[in-house]
Structures are given as C-alpha cells and as structure tokens.
Amino acid sequence: MTSEASPGSRCARSGMLRRRTQEEDSAALIDMAPGAGKGDSYGSTANTLEPGGHQAAACRVGSPAKPRIADFVLVWEEDLKPGQQQDNTTRDKTDMHGDWRETFLDNLRAAGLCVDQRDVQDADSAVHYVLLSAPWAVLCYYAEELRLKLPLQELPNQASNWSASLLEWLGIPNILLEDVPDLPPEYYSCQFKVSKLSRFLGSDNQDTFFSNTQRHQILFEILAKTPYGHEKKGLFGIDQLLSEGVFSAAFPLHDGPFMTPPEGLQAPGLNQRQVLSQHWARWRKWNKYQPLDHVRRYFGEKVALYFAWLGFYTGWLLPAAAVGTLVFLVGCSMLFSDTPTQELCSSADSFEMCPLCPDCPFWLLSSICALVQAGRLFDHGGTVFFSLFMALWAVLFLEYWKRKSATLAYRWGCSDYEDVEERPRPQFAASAPTMALNPITGEDEPYFPERSRLHRVLAGSVVVVMMVAVVVMFLVSIILYRAIMAILVSKSDNTVLAAWASRIASLTGSVVNLIFILILSKIYVALAHVLTRWEMHRTQTKFEDAFTLKVFIFQFVNFYSSPIYIAFFKGRFVGYPGNYHTLFGIRNEECAAGGCLIELAQELLVIMVGKQIINNVQEILVPKLKGWWQKVRLRSRKRQAGAAVAAGRAPWEADYELLPCEGLFDEYLEMVLQFGFVTIFVAACPLAPLFALLNNWVEIRLDARKFVSESRRPVAERAQDIGIWFHILAGLKHLAVISNAFLLAFSSDFLPRAYYQWSRARDLRGFVNFTLARAPPAFAAAHNRTCRYQAFRDDDGQYSRTYWNLLAIRLAFVIVFEHVVFSIGRVLDLLVPDIPESVEIKVKREYYLAKQALAENEALFGAGGAKDNQPLAQEMRLGPQA
Numbered sequence: 001m002t003s004e005a006s007p008g009s010r011c012a013r014s015g016m017l018r019r020r021t022q023e024e025d026s027a028a029l030i031d032m033a034p035g036a037g038k039g040d041s042y043g044s045t046a047n048t049l050e051p052g053g054h055q056a057a058a059c060r061v062g063s064p065a066k067p068r069i070a071d072f073v074l075v076w077e078e079d080l081k082p083g084q085q086q087d088n089t090t091r092d093k094t095d096m097h098g099d100w101r102e103t104f105l106d107n108l109r110a111a112g113l114c115v116d117q118r119d120v121q122d123a124d125s126a127v128h129y130v131l132l133s134a135p136w137a138v139l140c141y142y143a144e145e146l147r148l149k150l151p152l153q154e155l156p157n158q159a160s161n162w163s164a165s166l167l168e169w170l171g172i173p174n175i176l177l178e179d180v181p182d183l184p185p186e187y188y189s190c191q192f193k194v195s196k197l198s199r200f201l202g203s204d205n206q207d208t209f210f211s212n213t214q215r216h217q218i219l220f221e222i223l224a225k226t227p228y229g230h231e232k233k234g235l236f237g238i239d240q241l242l243s244e245g246v247f248s249a250a251f252p253l254h255d256g257p258f259m260t261p262p263e264g265l266q267a268p269g270l271n272q273r274q275v276l277s278q279h280w281a282r283w284r285k286w287n288k289y290q291p292l293d294h295v296r297r298y299f300g301e302k303v304a305l306y307f308a309w310l311g312f313y314t315g316w317l318l319p320a321a322a323v324g325t326l327v328f329l330v331g332c333s334m335l336f337s338d339t340p341t342q343e344l345c346s347s348a349d350s351f352e353m354c355p356l357c358p359d360c361p362f363w364l365l366s367s368i369c370a371l372v373q374a375g376r377l378f379d380h381g382g383t384v385f386f387s388l389f390m391a392l393w394a395v396l397f398l399e400y401w402k403r404k405s406a407t408l409a410y411r412w413g414c415s416d417y418e419d420v421e422e423r424p425r426p427q428f429a430a431s432a433p434t435m436a437l438n439p440i441t442g443e444d445e446p447y448f449p450e451r452s453r454l455h456r457v458l459a460g461s462v463v464v465v466m467m468v469a470v471v472v473m474f475l476v477s478i479i480l481y482r483a484i485m486a487i488l489v490s491k492s493d494n495t496v497l498a499a500w501a502s503r504i505a506s507l508t509g510s511v512v513n514l515i516f517i518l519i520l521s522k523i524y525v526a527l528a529h530v531l532t533r534w535e536m537h538r539t540q541t542k543f544e545d546a547f548t549l550k551v552f553i554f555q556f557v558n559f560y561s562s563p564i565y566i567a568f569f570k571g572r573f574v575g576y577p578g579n580y581h582t583l584f585g586i587r588n589e590e591c592a593a594g595g596c597l598i599e600l601a602q603e604l605l606v607i608m609v610g611k612q613i614i615n616n617v618q619e620i621l622v623p624k625l626k627g628w629w630q631k632v633r634l635r636s637r638k639r640q641a642g643a644a645v646a647a648g649r650a651p652w653e654a655d656y657e658l659l660p661c662e663g664l665f666d667e668y669l670e671m672v673l674q675f676g677f678v679t680i681f682v683a684a685c686p687l688a689p690l691f692a693l694l695n696n697w698v699e700i701r702l703d704a705r706k707f708v709s710e711s712r713r714p715v716a717e718r719a720q721d722i723g724i725w726f727h728i729l730a731g732l733k734h735l736a737v738i739s740n741a742f743l744l745a746f747s748s749d750f751l752p753r754a755y756y757q758w759s760r761a762r763d764l765r766g767f768v769n770f771t772l773a774r775a776p777p778a779f780a781a782a783h784n785r786t787c788r789y790q791a792f793r794d795d796d797g798q799y800s801r802t803y804w805n806l807l808a809i810r811l812a813f814v815i816v817f818e819h820v821v822f823s824i825g826r827v828l829d830l831l832v833p834d835i836p837e838s839v840e841i842k843v844k845r846e847y848y849l850a851k852q853a854l855a856e857n858e859a860l861f862g863a864g865g866a867k868d869n870q871p872l873a874q875e876m877r878l879g880p881q882a
Contacts, residue, residue, distance in 0.1 A: 070131035072219040073652045075249040078126045097246045104228040104241065111222050112138040129652045134218055136206045142218040143192045149413045151187030151201040161289060180279045180291040189413050213300055213716035216252040220715045223250065251712040254655055258709045272298045273708060281704040286697050299707060300716025301412050306664045309722050310671060312404055314696040316397045320390060320689035327386045327686040331377040338376055340767040345369035354577045354775055354787035360490045362787055375598035378684060379748050387683045387740040394679050394733040395825035399832040405721045406835045417720045425540050448536045460531040464550055467524055471557045474516050475565060482509040483589050506599050510606040513562050524554045545724040552728055559607060559673055563681055566600045567747055576797040577789060578779035597747050600684040608677040612695045615670055619702045623659055623710045631657045661714040667703060668725050675729060679736035683743040741817040745810035755806055
C-alpha cells in the first residue's frame with residue numbers, strides 16, 4: 001500500500017487574480033483581473049484563466065504556520081487486476097472517464113484550487129483521493145460572488161424556547177433544558193464585500209475568517225460549475241461526473257471523529273462533531289431540547305430547519321396524543337355499557353342476515369359481537385370532540401410554526417434568501433439559451449422563457465396524471481382481490497372463518513396494498529427527477545419545490561387512495577338482496593361487519609404504523625449493513641498490503657467509509673405523509689397521534705445519528721424556510737377538516753344514534769333493529785326464508801323516509817362542522833401574527849443601527865468618507881448570524 005502525494009499534484013493561481021509584488025503583505029487580498037467579469041461565474045470557472053496567466057510556485061491555504069488539510073474530497077476507485085480482459089466498449093468508456101477526470105482536475109487548478117492527490121492501493125485495486133482546498137484569494141472572490149453573509153458585530157445570544165419561558169415563569173424545573181458547550185455566538189451580519197474586508201469581524205485571521213461550512217459552500221459552487229467537456233452538452237459539474245461513475249464520491253470532510261477520547265475531554269477540547277454526538281445524537285437525549293444553533297453551524301440552515309420543524313411538530317403531538325388516548329379510553333369504558341352493542345351480542349338467533357355472496361350461507365348478526373365491540377372503541381361521541389380538536393390543533397400548529405420559522409430565519413440571517421440572495425442553479429446556467437437582466441440584482445443572468453417552461457410543466461403534468469391512473473388501476477385490483485377473497489373465505493366450512501371473511505379479506509388486502517405502495521414509490525421518484533430537470537427551473541429552491549410537488553401528488557394518491565375508498569365509497573353502491581350491483585361481474589364490496597370505520601382504522605394502522613416500522617428498520621439496519629460492507633471492502637486492501645487496519649487511517653479515508661448523505665427529501669416526505677394520516681382520518685383512529693409521537697421520538701435521534709456518525713458530511717445549504725412542504729401541510733389541514741366532517745356524517749354511527757334518540761328512544765333500545773332492513777318478498781320467496789341486511793330501505797328495496805331525513809341531517813352537519821372550524825381557524829389566523837412582535841422590533845432596531853453607523857462614518861471621515869462608505873450602507877441587510 002502507498003499513501004503519498006501524487007507527483008503531479010499542483011495548485012495554480014487563477015488568472016482572475018494578479019500576482020502580488022514583493023512589497024505586498026503576504027496576507028493581503030489579491031486583486032481581481034479585468035477578465036474576471038461577473039458573468040463568468042454563471043458558467044465555467046475554468047474560463048477565468050487568462051491566456052498567459054501566471055502559476056503560483058506553491059499552494060498555500062491559510063497561514064504558513066498552520067496549513068489546512070483539505071476542505072473537500074473527491075474519490076475514485078480503480079481496478080488494477082493484471083490480465084483482466086476488457087472488451088472495446090468497456091476500454092473506451094474507461095479511457096473516456098480518465099480523460100474527463102483529468103480535464104476536470106486541470107480546470108479546478110485553473111480556477112485557483114489546491115489539488116492534492118493521495119493514493120491507497122494494493123496489487124488488485126486502488127482508491128484515489130483528491131484533496132481540494134481554496135486559497136484565501138479564491139475564498140474572498142467567491143464569498144462576494146455567492147453573497148455570503150459575514151459577521152460585523154457580536155450580539156448576546158437570543159435563542160429562546162416558548163416552553164422554557166413558560167416553565168420559568170411558572171417556577172417549574174425544566175428537565176428538557178441542557179447546557180450544551182461551545183454555544184455559537186450571534187452577530188449582526190451583511191453580505192461580504194472585498195472592498196470592505198476590514199469592517200468584518202476576524203478579518204485579520206485568514207484561517208478562521210471563513211467558517212468550515214462557508215468553505216464547503218464555495219468549493220461546491222466551483223465543483224458544480226467546472227466543465228470537463230462541452231457545457232451545452234451537459235458535460236460539467238461534479239453531479240454529472242458522479243452519475244456517470246467518473247468519481248465514486250465527493251464530500252466535505254467532517255471536523256474530526258465523533259467519538260470522544262477515552263480521557264473524556266470537555267469543551268473546548270471537543271470538536272463540533274463530538275459536541276453534537278454527545279448532546280444531540282444520543283438516545284438518552286430523547287427528553288432534551290435539540291441544540292439547533294450547533295446543528296446550524298455544522299450542517300447549515302437547511303438541515304437545521306428540518307430538525308427544528310421535526311422537533312416542533314413532535315412537541316405539538318404531545319397534547320394531540322394525550323387527548324386521543326383519553327378519547328380511546330372513554331371508548332374502552334363504554335365497551336360493555338353501550339345498549340345497542342349489548343342488544344346485538346345478546347340477540348342470539350333473532351337477526352338472521354342475508355348471504356354475502358350468491359353461494360354463501362345465511363348468517364347470524366350475533367356472530368360479529370367481537371367486531372362490533374372493537375368498533376365501539378373508535379366510534380362514539382368523544383370522536384366528534386376529538387375531530388374538532390384536531391382540526392383546530394392543525395390550524396394552531398401551522399400558525400405557530402410560521403412564527404417559529406420567521407424567528408429562526410431572522411436569527412440565522414436568511415430571511416430574504418430566496419427572494420434576493422439565491423443564485424441560478426449551475427445546471428440551469430449552463431443550459432439556458434439566453435441572458436437577461438435580473439430586475440432585483442441588476443445583473444445579467446441566464447434566462448429561460450417562461451412560456452417554454454410552462455409548456456414543459458404541462459407536458460410533465462400529463463406524465464403525472466398517467467402515473468396516478470396506474471395507482472388507481474392497482475387500487476381497483478385490490479378491491480377485486482378483497483371481493484374475491486371474501487367470497488372464497490365465506491364458503492369455508494369453518495364457521496369462524498366464514499363469519500370473519502370480510503375482515504380477513506380486508507386485512508390481507510391492506511398488506512398487499514402496502515407492498516404495491518412501496519414498489520410504485522421507487523419507480524415514480526426516479527421519473528420525477530427526470531421530469532423536473534427537463535423543466536429548467538432557475539434556482540435550487542424552485543427545482544426542489546417542483547420535484548416535491550410532483551412526488552407528493554403521486555404519493556398522496558398512492559398512500560391515501562385505499563383509505564379514501566374505504567372511508568367514502570366502500571359500501572355505498574352495494575344494492576340490496578335480489579338486486580346487487582357488480583364490478584366486472586363481481587358483487588361490489590360492502591362494509592365489513594362492524595362498519596367501515598373500524599375497517600378504516602385497521603387500514604390506517606397497517607399502512608401508517610407498518611410504513612413507520614419498515615422505515616425505522618431500514619434506517620437502523622440498512623446503514624449498518626452498508627457501512628459494514630464499505631469498511632470491509634476498503635480495509636481488506638490494507639490487510640492485503642500488510643498494514644494495520646486502524647493505524648494511520650487518514651481523515652478522508654475514514655469519511656469515505658461512511659455512507660453518502662441522501663438529503664432531506666425522504667425525511668420530509670415521511671413526516672408529511674404521517675401528518676396527513678394524523679389529521680385527515682383521525683376520526684377513525686384517535687390513537688394515530690400517539691403512534692406518530694412514539695415514532696418521532698425515535699426518528700429525531702435516528703436522523704441525528706445518521707447525520708453525525710453514519711453519513712458523510714453534507715454540503716451546508718442555506719434556506720429561508722421548509723419550502724413547499726409548508727404549503728402542502730396547509731393543504732392537508734384544509735382537507736382534514738372536510739374529510740373528518742364527512743367521516744363523522746356518513747361513516748360513523750354518531751348521527752343515526754342521535755336521530756334515533758331524538759325521534760324514537762333516548763336509551764337507544766331497539767337501535768339495532770332500526771338499522772336493519774328486510775329482504776324484498778321476491779328474494780325471500782326464492783330462498784323460502786326471510787333475512788335482514790344493514791340499510792335504511794323499505795320492503796321493496798327503495799330508500800325509506802328515514803334515509804332521506806338522515807341524509808339531510810348529515811349534509812347539514814358537514815356544512816356546520818366545516819363553517820365552524822374554518823371560522824375559528826380564520827379568527828386564530830388573525831389573532832396570531834405570522835412574525836412575532838419581538839422579531840419585528842429587532843429588525844427595525846437593526847435598520848436604525850445601520851443608519852447610526854452611516855452617520856458616525858460621515859462625522860469621522862467627512863463627505864468623502866461618507867461617500868466611500870455609502871455602498872456598504874446600501875448593501876447592509878443586517879441579520880444576526882449564529
């Protein structure tokens with residue numbers, strides 16, 4: 001094994017930077033050459049190299065006394081087995097990848113980066129590590145291009161938590177509070193300007209002026225735009241090289257190991273990763289606040305906002321789970337005291353029911369006593385209260401999250417990132433056909449006509465509709481499966497199986513449906529990626545929003561189609577004995593014994609809880625198996641070369657053994673789908689918030705461990721909020737109100753019971769007989785016996801007057817329920833401002849301080865000094881940066 005610097009390693013100054021004279025201070029910033037125009041930053045970074053530009057004699061990153069190891073790592077693996085036969089196609093592909101790789105690295109050197117190659121090899125294979133670092137001049141140039149915000153003045157830490165403030169006001173000890181060491185400071189900050197370098201805090205120390213995450217952002221920006229061929233053909237950027245297999249991985253380095261040393265060092269001896277591991281990613285920290293400022297400093301705003309939202313959502317699930325569990329316990333207490341249930345269970349052979357299929361036997365209503373008792377756990381008066389409670393809970397949850405999000409965006413200096421500061425995606429910049437003036441920044445930027453984009457979006461929508469149609473086809477197949485299975489099981493000689501035929505068919509159908517859901521999800525996500533890239537969205541935020549919307553529409557139909565069918569369509573179009581309706585020659589499904597609400601609760605538990613269990617098992621086992629195999633595969637080379645496995649392992653080797661970070665999309669999708677289950681169908685399953693709460697306590701620590709110890713460090717990304725996910729949550733909130741209104745009106749026994757109490761008997765005696773109709777005389781004569789079935793029909797099979805009275809009551813209930821909830825929600829929306837008053841005051845205070853700073857400059861420097869500082873004052877958009 002060899003591990004050394006490649007002889008070809010070198011680092012060239014970019015031509016955009018002129019050579020310093022000997023009289024200049026070694027730490028002074030190198031000026032930009034005239035050829036480094038603003039427009040160059042949207043295309044190739046290699047284009048900034050002037051013909052005849054000078055190369056540096058040595059590559060120095062940071063101060064000479066303390067050079068940096070690397071900021072970013074590129075990896076590719078090479079097979080060195082002697083005598084291996086390769087066909088011409090494989091050999092040509094290998095040579096082409098080698099040419100692309102060499103061109104790409106040369107262009108990185110031309111862009112001003114330090115490129116240092118380290119090799120780890122044995123007789124059969126080699127792993128090549130390319131260590132990338134950016135010199136001080138390159139960092140300053142791209143910090144201004146990327147509009148990075150850097151600190152001007154330190155502030156007292158403003159982090160606060162409403163629950164901590166409430167407990168402190170009440171004088172109650174807060175067990176959730178924990179002092180996490182190395183708390184990141186907060187600053188007034190503004191966009192970086194090279195000409196105003198001396199105004200920024202820490203500008204005298206080149207090693208620490210830019211944080212690690214800012215260095216990573218700059219390196220990734222260069223990697224994303226650097227070409228290795230013709231740009232219009234898409235031959236540029238590290239993402240494309242990774243997808244082509246030219247490089248195996250590209251990632252920023254972690255700050256160090258996550259395990260604390262045996263002697264148990266305390267801060268400041270612990271690095272940032274160790275602090276997160278000790279105080280965030282441990283299971284025993286399940287009952288502590290998340291150190292969001294530490295997470296933001298290490299992983300960036302986008303990751304920190306996800307964990308802030310997940311923690312906020314989990315905290316709000318506590319009251320929902322408590323009330324839902326209480327409602328469930330009320331149902332348990334009513335189980336043996338409910339009059340209609342007692343009548344049904346004690347009816348013996350009083351109610352003989354009509355056959356469930358043409359060849360099925362008659363059956364007794366008393367045989368489904370257990371199923372009816374189970375249904376009473378979820379279907380009682382408390383369910384109405386809980387549905388109203390959850391509708392208002394969803395409204396308040398989103399209103400208060402808007403306040404929390406605005407506060408975090410302000411504190412983290414990204415309040416207007418998407419509107420002003422976000423730049424075009426590198427893929428968009430290279431593929432856009434024209435340039436146009438950005439009316440906000442006043443700069444020429446790549447432009448793609450809106451009409452052309454609209455046409456592409458519409459074409460992509462057709463594909464989405466086709467995939468939704470595929471899901472509906474699978475749903476119909478599941479319906480037919482349940483109908484056929486119910487018929488087959490009901491013909492069994494076993495009376496218990498025959499009585500439970502509908503339930504067995506429903507349960508197995510739910511499992512089959514879950515399998516279809518997981519398979520179709522994988523296929524569609526890949527298709528959505530292709531469609532979204534084709535639509536040419538300008539910024540990364542818009543790209544992710546478009547992709548998210550496509551996938552969610554599909555996943556909504558995929559996951560919710562079966563519960564929606566059971567809740568609102570199953571058993572509505574059955575017909576009556578002697579005149580049953582059919583689908584493809586098979587009798588339409590009717591609700592299983594006990595009603596559709598208990599069947600909906602079963603479907604929700606199978607899909608929601610089953611999906612959560614599968615996801616958690618995958619998140620625990622799959623990374624461990626993949627990580628184990630990666631370590632075995634890489635360390636076997638060291639054993640073959642006769643070296644110790646653990647001794648002398650470089651940081652880039654240790655990080656390459658970790659798993660690639662897969663981003664936040666799947667995490668958001670899982671939680672938003674869970675939010676839909678918790679709110680849309682909560683009338684059928686009041687225990688859903690409890691299962692969601694238990695899952696999320698596990699989910700937070702699983703995700704934290706994944707980011708800190710199991711995955712490579714992601715590139716820190718800025719974000720203003722959680723993006724389109726908030727609008728999806730708002731849509732689910734409105735849908736939940738409508739869904740629960742119809743569930744209570746048409747699937748629950750609440751209104752029929754209330755109507756019977758009002759019109760017949762307040763003690764509900766005789767209610768079972770009230771809900772059963774008699775088979776028509778023709779059917780009874782054909783079978784030489786009479787039977788009953790659940791419906792509000794007369795002896796001829798026509799809807800009775802009771803049916804129409806109940807229909808009017810149900811529709812009135814839906815209208816009243818919706819108007820009450822939406823009205824209360826609107827009032828709450830008006831009473832709860834989107835931005836806290838304290839944040840608005842701080843923003844105004846900052847603008848006032850900016851004016852004061854300008855006035856002081858005028859007094860100190862005179863008219864010339866004021867004029868010289870005017871650009872800084874105009875560009876200062878102050879926002880504390882932690």
